[in-house]
Amino acid sequence: MVSCGLILALPAKQAFSASSQTVSCKAPSSWFSGDPGIPSEVPNNGNDFCDFYHFTWQSFISLMSPYKSTSVNSQNNAENRNFSNASDYPLYELDEKGNPANSCDDTVTGVTLKNALAKGHSFIHGEAGGGDVIFDQVGNIVYYDMRFSRNMCDDAEQIKSATNFPGGTTELKTAWKVLTEADNQADYLVWNNPQGVPADTTLGLIGFHFAIATPDHPEFIWATFEHNKNVPDCNKPTTNTGWSFISESCSAALASGDNMALSKCLNQAAPNGTLTGVPTEICRVYPNGTAAGDWKAEENVSDIVSMNDSVHQQLTGDMSIFKNYFNVGAIWVSDINKDSSVNGDVSNQRGSLRLANTVAETTFQWVDTNPETNQGFASNCFGCHGYAGIDTVKNKNTTSGSLSHIFDNIVVGMGQCVDVQAGPITNQQDAVKKCKGTADDQGVCPNLALTWNGQWTTTQEGVMSVCGCCK
Numbered sequence: 001m002v003s004c005g006l007i008l009a010l011p012a013k014q015a016f017s018a019s020s021q022t023v024s025c026k027a028p029s030s031w032f033s034g035d036p037g038i039p040s041e042v043p044n045n046g047n048d049f050c051d052f053y054h055f056t057w058q059s060f061i062s063l064m065s066p067y068k069s070t071s072v073n074s075q076n077n078a079e080n081r082n083f084s085n086a087s088d089y090p091l092y093e094l095d096e097k098g099n100p101a102n103s104c105d106d107t108v109t110g111v112t113l114k115n116a117l118a119k120g121h122s123f124i125h126g127e128a129g130g131g132d133v134i135f136d137q138v139g140n141i142v143y144y145d146m147r148f149s150r151n152m153c154d155d156a157e158q159i160k161s162a163t164n165f166p167g168g169t170t171e172l173k174t175a176w177k178v179l180t181e182a183d184n185q186a187d188y189l190v191w192n193n194p195q196g197v198p199a200d201t202t203l204g205l206i207g208f209h210f211a212i213a214t215p216d217h218p219e220f221i222w223a224t225f226e227h228n229k230n231v232p233d234c235n236k237p238t239t240n241t242g243w244s245f246i247s248e249s250c251s252a253a254l255a256s257g258d259n260m261a262l263s264k265c266l267n268q269a270a271p272n273g274t275l276t277g278v279p280t281e282i283c284r285v286y287p288n289g290t291a292a293g294d295w296k297a298e299e300n301v302s303d304i305v306s307m308n309d310s311v312h313q314q315l316t317g318d319m320s321i322f323k324n325y326f327n328v329g330a331i332w333v334s335d336i337n338k339d340s341s342v343n344g345d346v347s348n349q350r351g352s353l354r355l356a357n358t359v360a361e362t363t364f365q366w367v368d369t370n371p372e373t374n375q376g377f378a379s380n381c382f383g384c385h386g387y388a389g390i391d392t393v394k395n396k397n398t399t400s401g402s403l404s405h406i407f408d409n410i411v412v413g414m415g416q417c418v419d420v421q422a423g424p425i426t427n428q429q430d431a432v433k434k435c436k437g438t439a440d441d442q443g444v445c446p447n448l449a450l451t452w453n454g455q456w457t458t459t460q461e462g463v464m465s466v467c468g469c470c471k
Contacts, residue, residue, distance in 0.1 A: 025050035025303040026310040031058055032319070035065035035082065040167060041214045042221070046332075049300050052351060053307045056223040056330045059212055061311070063172070064189070066318050076321045078191040078205060083147060083172055090153060092146035092406055093413065099449045100413035100471065104153035113176075113196035115141045115275075134280040134362055136244045140178035141275050142359055143196070143203060146406060147172040156411050160418065163390075164218035164397050171220075171404065175207030175360045177244060187324050188227065198275070206230055206244065207359045208325070211385070218397065219340055219387035223330035224357040231358045234283040245282040245359065254283060282358050285365040289329035289352025289380070294369070300351060304329055329355045331381050333389075340387035344371040344378050348389075355380050395421050395464050408448070417453055417470040420444045424458075425465035431456040435467035445469035 030036065042055045063083040078084055086108070093101040093110030101110030115133050134142050149170040152159065159165060179185055179202045188204030197203065206227045211220035231245045232238060232254065240251040253262045288301045304327060312323045329352025333340050338348045346353050346369045354367035356379070364384075368374035377383050386402040388395070397403045399411070400420040408418045422434040422444045435452040437443025444467050445452040455468035 025053055025306045027054070027057060027307060027314060029314060031061055031311075032314045032316065035062055038062045038168070038170075038212065039214075041216055046216065048303075049296065049351065050303045050307070052221065052330055052332060053303050053327065055212075055221060056327055057307055057311050059210065060208070060223070060225060060327070061319070061322075063210070064319065064322060075318060076186065076189055078189045078203075081189070083174075088150055089147040089170070089172060090150060092148060092410070094409075097449075100409040102413045102415070103148075103410055104156075104414050108195070111196065113143050113145045113194055115143050132363055133277070134245065134282065134359065135277045136177050137247060137279045138178070138180055138182060139276045139279055140180070141277065142206070143176045143178075144360065145174055145176075147174075148406065148410065152407055152410050153414070156414065156416065159398050159407070160411065160416075162396065162398055165213045165220070165404070165407075167213055167215040167218075169213040169220075171211045171406065173207075173209040173360060174205060175209075175357070176203035177206045177359075178202070179204045187229070187321075189321055205325075207357045209357055209360055211381075216336070217332055218336060219333045219382075220385070220403070221330060221332045222355065222381040222385070224328045224355060224360070225325050226328055226357060226359065228324050228326055231282045231284050233287045234285055235287075237283070245280055247279065247281060250281045251283075280362075282362055284328075284358050286352075286354040286356070286367065289331070289355030289367075291354055294353045295347075295350065300329070304352070328352070328357065331355050333382075333387060336387075336389060337391040338389040339392050340382035340389075341378060344368075344374040344376040344383075346371075346378050346380070346382070349380075349382055353378075353380060395459050395466065400466060412448075412450060412469075412471045415471065417468050418450075419457070419466035420448065420450075420469045422456070422465050422467045424462050425456055425467075431465075431467070434465075435469075443467070 036058050038059045039055055042051050044051045046052060064081050066080050067082050067085045083089055090103050091108055091112040093103040093108060093112055095101045095110055149168060151169060176191060179188060179190065183204065191203040193201060194203060208225040211222045213220045229242060229244050231243055232251055234254060237251045237255050240248050240255060243251060288304045290297045290301050308326045315323050331349060331351040333348050334350050335348055340348060353369050356365040356367065364379040367378055367380050369378050388397055388401060395401060399408055399418050411418045425431045425434055435443050435445055435456055437446050443452060448469060450469035450471060453468040453470050456465055458465045
């Protein structure tokens with residue numbers, strides 16, 4: 001878990017600021033006269049970074065727009081927003097053991113709202129990073145849930161046989177803090193008494209992470225938003241007070257560079273099992289997910305900052321609550337014919353190369369993009385959600401690939417079988433070993449809490465085969 005202790009290792013001036021850059025990336029006024037809809041594609045063929053931040057903010061505004069068919073008061077109420085409409089975005093469900101439940105039926109019977117307590121291996125990958133839990137400055141744990149576009153249910157059979165997810169496929173991840181008397185509820189999108197928390201609990205949205213596929217970007221465009229009271233930037237806290245995830249003393253130590261004081265801010269991840277604990281100390285390692293020297297860092301940060309400012313100036317009425325939220329950044333690939341990354345090389349990636357949400361990917365903030373030093377893993381979005389390019393794909397990006405961490409579970413939860421990558425399989429005996437497993441080596445199906453159905457197929461001779469795995 002990122003704490004003030006990590007800050008001690010930060011090189012000076014590694015973050016990047018665009019304060020002197022020209023403001024040129026602006027939001028059109030048409031977005032603010034009603035739901036602008038999620039764009040089907042990045043505008044202008046994605047000629048520059050600003051086009052992607054247009055896509056990012058328009059999508060966020062649409063997802064957060066009031067849902068027209070509800071009778072619930074829309075004033076800063078999360079239950080009245082498009083993203084929470086289960087008809088369009090079902091909640092990702094697991095059973096009590098952490099195994100896939102049916103997320104596609106009309107009722108929610110499984111576990112949906114989670115922290116890292118008793119997290120199953122099939123659940124959300126890395127809430128705060130590696131299954132850790134984080135606590136706000138009051139000592140309350142942070143909660144998470146996931147939602148996804150309905151086509152992952154309705155079109156599951158077609159998607160399973162496709163190489164890439166169709167345009168419009170969406171995955172959403174939200175992070176929530178418990179609101180207390182110390183918080184001004186008017187500053188948050190709120191969720192009253194959700195299932196899975198103690199009675200009479202009101203949650204406030206603190207993080208919103210989404211991935212949306214388009215025809216030209218099947219790798220998904222990954223973007224993340226945060227509440228402006230979460231944490232300060234590690235290198236320049238704007239104030240020492242009022243933060244949800246750092247104390248006044250630690251924030252002051254950041255501002256002064258007092259390493260002796262910072263050393264007292266160390267917080268380790270708390271053991272799973274309690275809903276309250278020692279407050280976690282967090283700051284944002286890379287503002288806008290960017291460091292000096294990253295590809296077009298100046299343009300990227302300038303566009304993010306200017307677009308945030310432009311949107312905030314135009315939000316009114318039911319949408320004015322989102323003046324308290326900002327886009328940290330987004331990431332995508334330049335050439336969809338190539339892999340998103342090979343051995344930790346991020347040269348095919350664009351945007352915020354060190355993107356991380358401080359409250360949802362806390363321990364993954366230290367993003368090393370140098371393949372000579374990152375041991376083959378750059379811990380940004382594509383480090384965990386690898387995309388196989390059209391020219392290099394050995395198997396599908398849909399089933400058993402690493403691009404989506406939940407689609408296989410959605411399919412299995414509906415009672416369907418799924419193909420799981422197993423590397424090269426040479427014969428039936430080898431299939432039994434790799435699919436079903438042995439006493440000494442767990443097979444790919446049991447590794448996902450699934451059972452092998454006896455079927456296997458070679459997808460690329462000598463390179464990749466898949467096993468049929470069922471619940």
